[in-house]
Structure formats: C-alpha cells, structure tokens
Amino acid sequence: MGETRYSDGSYLEANPGWHEDDSPMKARWINTILQRNGLDPVAVAEIGCGAGGILQALHEMRPKTRFSGYEISPQAFNLASAKAQDGVNFYLQDMIATDIGGFDLLMAIDVFEHVPDYLGFLQAIRSRATYKLFHIPLDMSVQMLLRAGLFTRVRGDLGHLHYFSKETAFDTLRDCGYEIVDWNYTYWSREIQNLPLRTRIANVPRSMVSAASADLAVRLFGGASALVLAR
Secondary structure, eight states: OOGGGGTSSHHHHHSTTTTGGGHHHHHHHHHHHHHHTTOOOSEEEEESOTTSHHHHHHHHHOTTSEEEEEESOHHHHHHHHTTOBTTEEEEESOGGGSOOOOEEEEEEESOGGGOTTHHHHHHHHGGGEEEEEEEEEOOOOHHHHHOTHHHHHHHHHHOOOSOOOHHHHHHHHHHTTOOEEEEEEEOGGGTOSSOOHHHHHHHHHHHHHHHHOHHHHHHHHOOOEEEEEEO
16 A cells, blocks of 8 residues: 555545535534634645645635645546636645745645655645644554454555654644644534434543543544644
C-alpha cells in the first residue's frame, strides 16, 4: 500500500464518491472555527482536496474568498474539476513539489495520516500559508487496541498509515514547528443519519462518558477527530 492507490483507481473503488457525502458537514465545522477566531481569509488552499466538495460548500458560505484545491489523484481531480467555478479552482498537482504559497489559510482535511513521510509533509507545507487547518482522525483508542481488526479496516479501506491520539497529533504538529491556536473535537457519528445499529449502540456509553469527560470518552471509545487551527 502506498500513494499509488490514489492514482491507480483502487482508492476510489474502495471509497466510491471519495467521501463527498461528508463535505457539507466538514465545511460547517471549518466555517465555525474560522468564525470563532475572527478569521476572514481571502485566499484559501486545500491540499488533498479529494472530490472538491469541501471547497464547494465553503464557497457558498464565503463567496468573496478565493479557493484553490490541489490533488494528486486523477480520479479525485475528475470529480473535483466538475465543481470549478468563479472563485473555486482545482489543480491536478503535487503542491509539495512546487513553491506555491502565499495563502491566508491552507487546509489539510483528513490528509497527513495517509502520507508515508507525514513529518516531511507537515514541515513542507508550514510556510505556505499564514494559518493552517488540520482535520485529524483520532484512531488510537482503547477500543481500537482491543479490537485489532479495526486497524486492518482503517488501514485497508481508508488508507490510514499512521494512527493518532489527540496528544500524539498535537505533539507531532508542535515538533514540526506549528503553534496550535485553537481546536475542537468533531464527531461524525452525531451528525450522520441512518447509522448502523452497532454504531448507535456504541454511541450510548460514548455519550455517557463524554458528558463527564470528552477527553476520556475519546481515549476509550474513539469516534472523534480533532479540528486544529495552527500557525
């Protein structure tokens, strides 16, 4: 497994639509953290933009912002390019291999857990924008460790090569020179309709523990990601 799965069509085969159904939800989360920090970026880029749904949704919320999406997968780019419009452009290009920069905000939404050299990736993009925004799946939990088959599914189906807790994700960003400005947990299972029965059952103890301590609930049961605004 490696980056070839994103160019040979196998990732799209395993994930039809390239997770586009989640895009409006993620765009809302992104818009909320930007509003909370009083940020109104003029030029925004997304590295690993996938099918382009996040930028499309953000453009509807922020029509005066210029959005640029960069993607290395031809299959994802084909999906994204159909969404290009005034103020939203997509490029089939490895941003890391260029000197493209000067953005107010650079987003990597569910990206660096897929990158073999994730430390090099994070160091390479740090100077490309004033602010950076990361969405990081927190795969490392007690439940994941007890159910080893979950790692195989996350690695095989979703392509996650690295697994993070909140603490290791934050330490990784700091080790790469980032300053964390703001963050929050995100919970896809609280917003998705028609969840599988086993997920609804798992949400019961997760919600009970979360009422006392969100950190403890995530460490025990997972089911969350971290949305991190950094400089």
